[in-house]
Structures are given as structure tokens and as C-alpha cells.
Amino acid sequence: MNRFAHRGLLTFCLLATGIGQAMAHSADEHAGHDMSAKTASAESAQVKFADVALVDQSGKAVRLEKDLVTDKIVVMSFIYTSCTTVCPVVSSIMGKVQKQLGARVGSEVQLVSISIDPQRDDPKRLNDYARAFQNGPGWSWLTGSTQSVNATLKGLGSFSGDFKSHQPLILVGDGNSRHWTRYYGFTDPAVLSREVEKLSGLRNSHAKHTAIAMEHHP
Numbered sequence: 001m002n003r004f005a006h007r008g009l010l011t012f013c014l015l016a017t018g019i020g021q022a023m024a025h026s027a028d029e030h031a032g033h034d035m036s037a038k039t040a041s042a043e044s045a046q047v048k049f050a051d052v053a054l055v056d057q058s059g060k061a062v063r064l065e066k067d068l069v070t071d072k073i074v075v076m077s078f079i080y081t082s083c084t085t086v087c088p089v090v091s092s093i094m095g096k097v098q099k100q101l102g103a104r105v106g107s108e109v110q111l112v113s114i115s116i117d118p119q120r121d122d123p124k125r126l127n128d129y130a131r132a133f134q135n136g137p138g139w140s141w142l143t144g145s146t147q148s149v150n151a152t153l154k155g156l157g158s159f160s161g162d163f164k165s166h167q168p169l170i171l172v173g174d175g176n177s178r179h180w181t182r183y184y185g186f187t188d189p190a191v192l193s194r195e196v197e198k199l200s201g202l203r204n205s206h207a208k209h210t211a212i213a214m215e216h217h218p
Helices: 003-037 064-069 086-104 123-130 146-156 189-216
Strands: 041-045 073-079 109-115 139-142 169-174 180-184
Touching (some): 073 086, 073 189, 086 169
Antiparallel strands (some): 073 169, 169 180
16 A cells, blocks of 8 residues: 555544544533433422413414413423434333323323424424323323424523423422422432322312311301
């Protein structure tokens, strides 16, 4: 092999190695969401519901607070259908919560998944995506105009500006008491189900105390 051919081959190998490392670095950056996500944490949250029109996976127009949150205990996630790393894991966690809570989902409990890529995620795409995770009623998958979705995400504290770099986040709260908790990372579904149970218990306790107070002060 002459000197020029050898130099060309060496340049090609170095270039290929550099591309490979860049691709690995890029993959690691996205996978970094996975790795950091596994260290789950939680914090109390204040949320605000933007009064904007959204649409669910069946094409029905909805207002998030009025139609899905009021009077419900809510478990809410943020996904986009073309995501292949974080979002399927988050949706799988939500699916396990649905199974653990059983028939309460759709009555006392409402699951909500909001697309953070509304330009691509129309109701049909969300409906197709939902089939892989949803088992039964009581789970709404929402999209809408970019403006409406961004206003919604900002109110919920989950707007990042770049949907591809979002962190895994699930909100659990009571639409009546406005007690909300943000769960960051890949949270154990049992932890989320226990929070729902706790909120349900607080509701029942509050209802009981109210009933007793009314008995003593007719």
C-alpha cells in the first residue's frame, strides 16, 4: 500500500471513529435522560390549568380542568409519540398504574397523557400510540394547537421549550383539594398508586369530618 493510500485509509478510519463517537455521544445524551431518570424524586407542586381548548385521542374537544380534573384524582404524564426512549417507559408506568387501580380509573381516578409535540401528534397518532399501553377507560390522551398545548404545559410546570430534551415527569393530584405532587424520573408505579390511595383516603376523611360537623351543627 503506497503512502498516500495508507494516509487516506487512516483519515477515513479516524473520520469513521469520530462519527461513531459523535453518534454514541448523541445517543448517550438522550440515554442520559434515562440514566438520570432512574433516580426518581418527588416534590409538592402548585399547578395552574390554562383555560384552553384541547382535543383527545377520539377527536373530542376538552377543557383539561373542567372536563377531566375537577372531582377527580388525576395521574398525568407528558409524552410524544415519536419518542423511543423516555416516553414508552413513562407510558408503561402509567399503564401499570391503570392496572393496579383497576375499575377506579374512569370513576374516581382519571389518567391524562399530554403530547408535548402537538404539531405531529394528532388524535389519530395518539389513538394508535395509546393502544400499546391503555387497558380500559379513564385515560385521555390530549393534543391541540401549539399555543394551547404550550399554555397548558407552562401552567403545569412541564414546559421545556425543546420537547426532545424533556425529562420524565408524572403529576399526581386531587382536582378538588388542589394538592399536587410532581414525580421526576421513572417512578415505581406502586408509589404513584399509593399516592392516589392517600389522596382518596384524605377525601374520605374530609367527607366524614364534614358529615360529623353537620350532624353536630344542624
